Each structure stands twice: as structure tokens, then as C-alpha cells.
Amino acid sequence: MNRQPDNRTRIIAVMAEILEIEPSTIHGAQRLREDLGMDSLGSLELLSVMSQELDLELEMEHALNITTVDEACAFVSRHYAQQHRAASAGA
Amino acid sequence: MLALEREPEGGGWTPLSLGPRLARVTENDAERQLLPLLLGSVDKLRVQLDSASIDRAGKIPADVLDTARRMGLFALTIGEEHGGLGLPLKAATAVIDQVARSDRSVAVMLGLHAGLGTRGLVQYGSSAQQSRWLPRLASGELVAAFAATEAGAGSDLMAVQTCGRGVAGGLRISGQKCYVTNGGFAGLYTLLVRTPGLGGERAQSLVCIERGAAGLHVGREEDKLGIRGSSTVTLELDEVFVPSEDVLGAGGSGSAQCAHVLAWGRTLMSAGCLGIANAAFQATLSHVATRRQFGRTLARMPVVQLDCADMAARLYAMESLVRWAADAEAEPVRLEALSTLAKVLCSESAFAICDRAIQLHGALGFLEPTGLPRLLRDCRITRIFEGANDVLLVRIGAAALASPRSELTGLRCADLRGTLADVARVCAALVTEREATLSLVRQRDGLSVMRKQALLWTLGQAEVKVHAAIACLARATAESSRSSLQVAEHAIVSLAADASAQLQVARDARGAAALARAQAICDDLIADTPAFRSSAGSGAHTQDSST
Ligand SMILES: Cc1cc2nc3c(=O)[nH]c(=O)nc-3n(C[C@H](O)[C@H](O)[C@H](O)COP(=O)(O)OP(=O)(O)OC[C@H]3O[C@@H](n4cnc5c(N)ncnc54)[C@H](O)[C@@H]3O)c2cc1C
Numbered sequence: 001m002n003r004q005p006d007n008r009t010r011i012i013a014v015m016a017e018i019l020e021i022e023p024s025t026i027h028g029a030q031r032l033r034e035d036l037g038m039d040s041l042g043s044l045e046l047l048s049v050m051s052q053e054l055d056l057e058l059e060m061e062h063a064l065n066i067t068t069v070d071e072a073c074a075f076v077s078r079h080y081a082q083q084h085r086a087a088s089a090g091a
Numbered sequence: 092m093l094a095l096e097r098e099p100e101g102g103g104w105t106p107l108s109l110g111p112r113l114a115r116v117t118e119n120d121a122e123r124q125l126l127p128l129l130l131g132s133v134d135k136l137r138v139q140l141d142s143a144s145i146d147r148a149g150k151i152p153a154d155v156l157d158t159a160r161r162m163g164l165f166a167l168t169i170g171e172e173h174g175g176l177g178l179p180l181k182a183a184t185a186v187i188d189q190v191a192r193s194d195r196s197v198a199v200m201l202g203l204h205a206g207l208g209t210r211g212l213v214q215y216g217s218s219a220q221q222s223r224w225l226p227r228l229a230s231g232e233l234v235a236a237f238a239a240t241e242a243g244a245g246s247d248l249m250a251v252q253t254c255g256r257g258v259a260g261g262l263r264i265s266g267q268k269c270y271v272t273n274g275g276f277a278g279l280y281t282l283l284v285r286t287p288g289l290g291g292e293r294a295q296s297l298v299c300i301e302r303g304a305a306g307l308h309v310g311r312e313e314d315k316l317g318i319r320g321s322s323t324v325t326l327e328l329d330e331v332f333v334p335s336e337d338v339l340g341a342g343g344s345g346s347a348q349c350a351h352v353l354a355w356g357r358t359l360m361s362a363g364c365l366g367i368a369n370a371a372f373q374a375t376l377s378h379v380a381t382r383r384q385f386g387r388t389l390a391r392m393p394v395v396q397l398d399c400a401d402m403a404a405r406l407y408a409m410e411s412l413v414r415w416a417a418d419a420e421a422e423p424v425r426l427e428a429l430s431t432l433a434k435v436l437c438s439e440s441a442f443a444i445c446d447r448a449i450q451l452h453g454a455l456g457f458l459e460p461t462g463l464p465r466l467l468r469d470c471r472i473t474r475i476f477e478g479a480n481d482v483l484l485v486r487i488g489a490a491a492l493a494s495p496r497s498e499l500t501g502l503r504c505a506d507l508r509g510t511l512a513d514v515a516r517v518c519a520a521l522v523t524e525r526e527a528t529l530s531l532v533r534q535r536d537g538l539s540v541m542r543k544q545a546l547l548w549t550l551g552q553a554e555v556k557v558h559a560a561i562a563c564l565a566r567a568t569a570e571s572s573r574s575s576l577q578v579a580e581h582a583i584v585s586l587a588a589d590a591s592a593q594l595q596v597a598r599d600a601r602g603a604a605a606l607a608r609a610q611a612i613c614d615d616l617i618a619d620t621p622a623f624r625s626s627a628g629s630g631a632h633t634q635d636s637s638t
Contacts, residue, residue, distance in 0.1 A: 025292040034343050035291025037249045039350065041489045041541075048541035058538040064493060 011073045014053050018046055028070040040064065047072065056080055122182040129176075130189055132162040137193040145196055145320035146465050149312065155197065156231070164190075165231035167205045168355075169213060173225035180355065180426075181417035184362035191366025195469035196320030198363040200234070203272045206356035207477075208235025211281045211297050215340030215348055220299065224279055233278030237356075238268035238326055239349060246482040248283065248349065251295060253328060257288035261334040262298065268326040270476070275312055275322035278302050281352075282326075283345050290343025297339040297348050306331040317468030354427040356477050357434035361413045364437035367470045368409065371441075371448035371463065372402050378452050389451065398447055404582035405440040407575075411562035411582075412436055425498065431487060432558045435480050435551075438473035445470055484551030485544055491529055491554050492540055492547075499525065499561060510576055511567060514583040518564045521587045525557050528594040535600075545606050549597050556590035 009023075016023035019036060030036060032043040044063055050072075051058040056079055066072050136158055145151055159165065167183045169175025178186075183205050191198035209228050212220060212235075227233040244250040253266025264284055271280070279301055286296040300307060310325035340348060379389040379399065389395045416429035445467040449456035456463045474480045491497065499522050532540060532550070540546060560583045567579035596602060617623050 019293065021292050027291075030291045033347060035294050037291075037293035037295055037346050039346065041486055041493060042249070044489065044493055044538065045541045048538045051538055052542065060493060060533055060538050060540070061495075063538055064495075 008073050008077070011050070011054075011076050012069070014050050015046065015069070015072070018049050018053075026069055028068070028073070030069045031067055032069070032072065033067070036069075043067075043072070047075070050076060051079075054080065056083060122178055125176055125178065126182045126185060129163065129167075129182075129186055133164075133186060133189040136162060136164075136190070136197075140194045140197065142194040142196075142320075142462065142465065143459070145194060147319075149314070149319045150322075151197055151200060151320045159197070159201065160231035164201050165204055165234070166229040167201075169209060169225050169229040173221060173229055175225065175229040179417070180358055180420040181414065184358060184365075184413055184417050187359050187362040188366040188369070191363040192370045194320070195363060195367055195466075196318045198366060199318050199321045199360075200273055202359040202363055203237065203356070204228070204235045206359040207237035207352055208273065208277075208279075208281065210352045210355040211237070211339050211348055212279075212299065214351060215297070215344075216299075217336070219336065220339070224299065228279065234273050234276055236271050236273040236277035236280045237282075237352065238271045238274070238280055239283040240270050241267060242269055246479050248295075248346070249293065251283055251285055253282065254285040254287070255289075255296065255298065255333065257286075258332070261332060261337070262286065262288075264298070264300075264328050264331045264333055266328050268328070270313070271324050271326055272476075273322050274309060274324035274326060277322075280307075280326065281339070282328075283349055286338075286342055286345070289338070294343040295345030295349075296342045297345045297352075298333045299337045299339060300328075300331060300333060304331050304333075315472075317465070317471050319468075350427055351423050353477060354423065354430040357430040358413065358416045358426070360473055360477055361409070361416070361430070361433040361437035364441035364470060364473055365406070365409050365413060367466050368402075368406055368437075368441040368444040371445045371466050372406060374461070374463065375399065375402065375448040375451050378455075382453075395451060398451060400578075400581055401585070402444050402447060403578045404585060405444055407566075407578045408559040408563050408582045408586060409433075409437045409440050411566040412559050414566065415558075415562045428490065428498070429558070431478070431483050432555050434473075434477065435483050435487070436555050436559050438470070438480060441470045442467070442474060481548065484555070485547045486551070487554045488547030488550030488552075489541060491525075491550055492533055498558065510580050511564075514567070514580050515564060517583060517587045518560055521557055521560060521590060524591060524594055525553065528553075528598050531598055545602070546597055546600070549593050549602075553590045553593035553597065556586045556593070560586040560590065 012026050013023050016026055019026075026036075032038045032046070033040070038046060043066060044060070047058055047063050047066070050056075054076065056076065058076070058079055063075065066075055136155070139155060139158055145155075163176055164186065166175040167178050167186060168180065169177070171177040187198050187202045187205075190201060209225070212224060212228075216225075224233065228235055239248055239251070241251055241253060243252060253264060253268060255262030255264045262284075264282070266284070268282060271277075274280070279299060282298050282300060283295055284298055286294050289296055302309070306329040308327040308329070310327065313323040315321075315323060335342075376399065379395055382389045385392075390399070412429070412433045416426060416433040419425040419429050445463065449463050449467060452461060452463060455461050459465065529550075532546070536543065536546075563579050563582045563586070567576055567583075570576055570579065
């Protein structure tokens with residue numbers, strides 16, 4: 001599977017794989033806690049596993065404020081874009 | 092006098108507020124008038140309790156239940172407007188501690204009723220739900236039970252499968268719950284169920300179901316190692332109809348509600364650990380004071396003295412942390428964190444104390460009539476239920492890393508003299524070491540630390556001990572007797588040494604080689620087990636990358 005997280009569908013696919021649910025049941029506005037059953041530590045763990053799956057370095061500080069699927073996708077995409085840019089600049 | 096100070100948000104230093112919080116809670120009128128009476132009643136109940144026969148029969152006798160009802164022991168934390176005693180959590184911990192000194196099964200029954208069993212209803216119930224059930228729960232006509240665990244969802248409650256399907260007017264619930272304490276005779280069950288219709292795919296809700304609901308089947312009693320008098324059963328739910336008005340609070344908020352309910356449960360359970368540990372300790376003191384070997388009493392032997400001092404120090408730390416947690420009653424997030432720390436400390440320490448008590452009794456300690464084997468058996472479960480300790484330690488470690496501020500942020504040593512000045516300095520150095528370690532690990536490992544289970548567990552161990560040391564210090568500052576201060580000092584010094592060693596391990600990331608070796612050993616051992624070979628095809632054992 002292509003792991004590049006520049007596409008929202010791929011991020012959601014990884015999320016669904018980790019949560020063991022159908023990707024089609026995940027929607028942007030869903031709250032990680034109330035709708036997907038994760039508490040704040042659970043969502044950090046999720047982001048951590050996603051960062052491993054997607055080969056990304058993520059910081060803990062900003063990850064703490066994430067409460068919805070949309071926010072998680074934006075967070076991962078932003079980091080991906082930054083790291084991708086840095087990698088191309090370095091190459 | 093307060094031992095530590097806290098830096099407020101705006102800068103400058105103010106006294107650490109463990110003390111004032113204590114004062115605020117104890118000002119509750121209900122507690123002031125009722126607690127001494129209740130504790131007196133519990134003493135009378137103790138006379139009626141024959142723990143050995145409860146243990147043998149695997150059942151709490153009906154007359155004990157009746158006495159407990161008459162004494163108001165089912166009414167502890169239920170509001171006065173519903174016929175309860177309206178006691179604060181701290182007072183309830185004193186009662187459960189007292190009951191557990193004589194019988195842990197009875198303490199578990201009452202503690203579960205006041206904690207997991209009724210807390211959801213008290214905190215999240217509508218006024219209609221509360222008026223319907225709380226008066227009968229307060230009188231003990233109904234005993235409460237709480238059912239979250241399932242065969243496939245123990246530590247991982249997100250995996251709950253019991254599901255409420257939306258139908259006209261409510262939910263139809265099917266599934267199975269296991270290990271339901273009080274379940275055999277409970278009148279009201281609070282269940283954690285999946286409710287995809289009330290939120291997203293994995294949304295969960297708490298629902299109340301009365302005994303006798305059509306489709307609810309109560310299984311037979313489990314045969315257990317300890318707390319044998321406590322009822323533990325399986326529940327089968329076959330299309331049980333639950334009207335919408337029996338869902339607690341906002342549908343879909345079950346997992347957050349569960350966290351709050353568990354915080355109460357863990358505080359009360361920690362109090363039960365205190366009771367049992369105290370019983371083992373008192374029995375040990377009496378024994379070592381009189382048993383003679385080599386021409387002197389055991390109590391005159393330095394190794395025995397070290398053991399006794401260690402038991403006293405453990406008890407002091409347990410009590411201090413339970414009080415700190417219970418005093419956080421009005422602040423749910425703090426209560427959640429502190430109750431988890433207290434639960435781990437108290438359950439591990441109670442077991443260690445009971446084990447040591449048996450050791451110091453020699454062969455006698457191994458014999459059932461001394462009651463010590465029962466204490467050891469009864470307290471074993473507390474390291475498993477309401478969150479297995481290893482799982483909680485990993486979460487505690489993760490929470491310490493994830494929270495930018497905590498109970499301990501900005502604490503520093505105040506101006507103290509004598510013994511307390513020394514131990515306050517030890518605590519202050521420990522708090523500084525903790526903060527430095529957390530910040531180093533955050534920077535070094537980033538978010539990947541959330542996958543490093545062993546490191547989180549080590550930090551969790553340190554967290555429990557650091558908080559226990561601070562709780563001891565805060566309490567010691569209000570203590571005047573010399574012997575209490577000595578015990579506090581002993582507790583703080585040993586907790587700090589342990590915590591510091593754990594923090595060092597986390598900083599050095601030592602043990603990476605041992606972890607890799609452990610994983611390799613475990614993989615080889617598992618690959619050789621017949622159970623693995625027969626399940627390999629079904630994919631029951633899957634490798635994961637956490638270390
Ligand atoms: C007497 C009794 C009364 C109970 N009463 C109730 C009740 O009233 N209501 C209720 O809902 N439940 C109740 N329980 C269930 C209890 O809360 C669960 O047994 C407990 O949460 C652990 O779940 P499990 O047994 O499935 O263990 P598992 O989840 O299978 O875990 C087994 C062990 O594996 C290890 N482990 C698991 N996950 C991790 C991890 N992530 N990290 C590190 N180590 C891990 C731990 O050592 C753990 O002890 C009761 C159980 C008993 C025995």
C-alpha cells in the first residue's frame with residue numbers, strides 16, 4: 001500500500017486499520033472520544049501509530065489539542081508537507 | 092506548616108494546597124455528625140461478621156446484608172434528598188477502610204455499590220432517573236452493580252461488543268457481560284454498551300437495567316481465589332429493551348462517564364486495601380511482640396524491625412495518597428489521575444504487606460485459622476480489577492508525558508526545620524528530577540514514546556512513588572507526633588529512592604537490550620506452546636511493534 005499521507009483518504013484508511021473499523025464509517029467531524037471511543041491518551045497512541053505507519057516524526061505538544069478526525073488529518077498532512085519539503089530541500 | 096509551595100499561573104509562590112483542600116472537604120456537616128456514628132456502627136457490624144465462614148460459604152449471609160441496610164451502609168454517598176447520607180468521598184473511604192479490616196467481601200460489596208454501582212446515576216442521571224432508583228438504592232432495597240467487562244473486552248474496554256441497536260422508543264441490547272460484582276443479587280445494573288446510533292461507530296453509552304428485565308439472564312456464581320463472599324456473575328442480554336429514558340446522561344458519552352465512575356471506584360477500592368493491610372499489620376505487630384526465638388522476641392531483631400517499619404511506611408503512604416485522591420472529589424480530572432495512582436500504590440502495597448505478614452508469622456501464617464491466608468487471597472484481585480495495574484502504569488506514564496501541567500508542576504521546597512526540612516529537600520529534588528526526566532523523554536522520543544510501553548510503565552512506577560512521597564510530606568506537615576513523623580520520613584526516603592531509580596532508567600533508556608532479549612525469549616517460548624501452534628492458523632497471536 002502506498003503510505004504517502006498527502007491524501008486524506010489514505011490517512012483515514014490507516015486510522016480505520018488501527019481502529020479495526022470500516023473506513024467508510026469514519027467522517028471528518030467525528031470526535032475521537034465520543035464517536036470513536038478514544039480518550040486523550042488513546043488519541044495520542046493512535047497518532048503515534050499513524051506516524052509510524054506513515055513514517056513521520058510527530059511532536060506531542062500539538063497533538064494534545066486534537067479532538068476530531070478532521071483535526072487529526074490536518075495535523076498529519078501538515079507534518080507530512082513540512083517534512084516532505086525539508087527532505088526535498090535537503091536532497 | 093506546609094512543606095512545599097506551588098508557582099501560580101501568574102508567577103510568585105503560594106503554599107501547596109493539599110492542606111486547605113483537606114479542610115474544605117471535612118467541613119461537610121453530614122460528615123462531621125455522621126461519620127463517627129457510622130464508624131461506631133461498623134464496629135458493631137464487625138462483631139457480627141464471621142469472615143472465615145463467609146469465605147467458606149462463598150456468600151454474605153442475609154442477616155449481614157440486613158444489618159448493613161439498617162446502618163445506612165448502602166446510603167453513604169447518595170444525596171440526602173434521595174434518602175442517602177450525602178457523605179463526601181473521603182468519609183466513604185473511611186467507612187470502607189473500616190469494613191475491610193474485618194471482611195473484604197463485604198467491603199467490596201459496599202464499595203462497589205457506592206462507587207461503580209451508583210456513581211453513574213448520581214453524577215449523570217436525570218432527576219426522573221434519580222428519583223426512581225436512588226431512594227431504593229440508598230435503603231439497600233436495591234443493590235447496585237456495574238458491568239463493563241466482557242470476554243473479549245477486559246483491559247481494552249473499547250472492544251466492548253454488547254450493542255444497543257436503536258428501535259422505536261429506545262435500544263435493543265444483546266451481548267454478554269462477565270465478572271459482574273454484586274451481580275447475583277443486584278437490583279440495578281449499570282452497563283457499558285456500544286451504541287453506534289448515539290454517536291459514531293464506536294460510541295459507547297451507560298444504560299441502567301433493572302433485575303427482571305425481559306431478556307436479561309443472570310449466570311451462576313464464579314468460584315474464586317479470594318473475596319469469595321462477593322458475588323461475581325455473568326450477564327446474558329438477549330434483545331433486552333431499554334427505553335431512551337434509561338440511558339444515563341448524553342447518549343454516546345459512555346467512555347468518558349466510565350472514566351469518572353472508575354475514579355470513584357478506584358478511590359473506594361484503595362480504601363479497602365488500606366483496611367486489609369491494616370488488619371495484616373496489626374496481626375503482625377501482636378505476633379512479633381510476643382513470639383520468642385533465640386531467646387528474644389522477634390520484635391527485637393533488626394531485620395524484623397526493618398520489615399515492620401517498612402509496613403508502617405507503606406501504610407502511611409497508602410493513607411496519604413487515598414486522602415489526597417478523595418479530597419479531589421470536586422475536580423473530576425484530578426480525581427481520575429490521583430485515584431489511579433492510589434489504586435496502583437494501595438493494591439500493590441496491601442499485597443506486599445499481607446505477604447510480609449505471613450512471612451513474619453512463619454508456619455502459623457500459612458494456616459487458614461490465623462486469617463492471614465484469607466487476607467492475602469482477598470487482596471490479590473485488587474491488582475487486577477478496575478484496571479490491571481500494568482495497564483494503569485502504562486497509562487500513568489503516558490499521561491505524565493502528555494500533560495504539560497500536573498499536580499506537581501512548579502512545586503518547590505518551603506522553609507521548614509528539623510526532619511521535615513530534610514525530607515522536604517528530598518521531595519523537592521525528586522520533583523525537579525521528575526520534570527527534567529519528562530522533558531528529556533519528550534524531546535528525545537517525541538510522539539513515538541506512546542508506543543514504548545516498557546518506558547511508559549517505568550515512568551508510571553516513578554509517578555506513583557513521586558506522588559506518594561509528596562502526599563506523605565503534605566500530610567506530615569500537619570502531623571505532630573514524633574512517631575508519625577518518623578514513619579513519614581521512612582516512607583518518603585524509600586519512595587524517593589525507588590522513584591529516582593526508575594527515573595534514571597527512563598532517562599538512560601537503559602534496558603533496551605534487556606527488552607529486545609525479553610521479546611526474543613517470549614517469541615520463542617510462545618512459538619513452542621501447543622496453544623499457539625493450534626491457534627497460529629487463526630491468527631490469535633499477532634506480533635506488534637511496541638517495545
Ligand atoms: C472478582 C472480580 C470482580 C470483577 N468485577 C467487575 C465488575 O463489577 N464490573 C466489571 O465491568 N468488571 C469486573 N471485573 C473485571 C475486571 O475489571 C477485569 O478482569 C480487568 O479489567 C482485567 O481484564 P481481563 O481480565 O480481561 O485481563 P486482560 O485484559 O486479558 O489482561 C490480562 C493481563 O495482561 C496484561 N496486560 C493487558 N493489557 C496490557 C497492556 N496494554 N499493557 C501491559 N500489560 C497488559 C496485564 O498484566 C493484565 O493483568 C471483575 C473481575 C474479577 C476477577
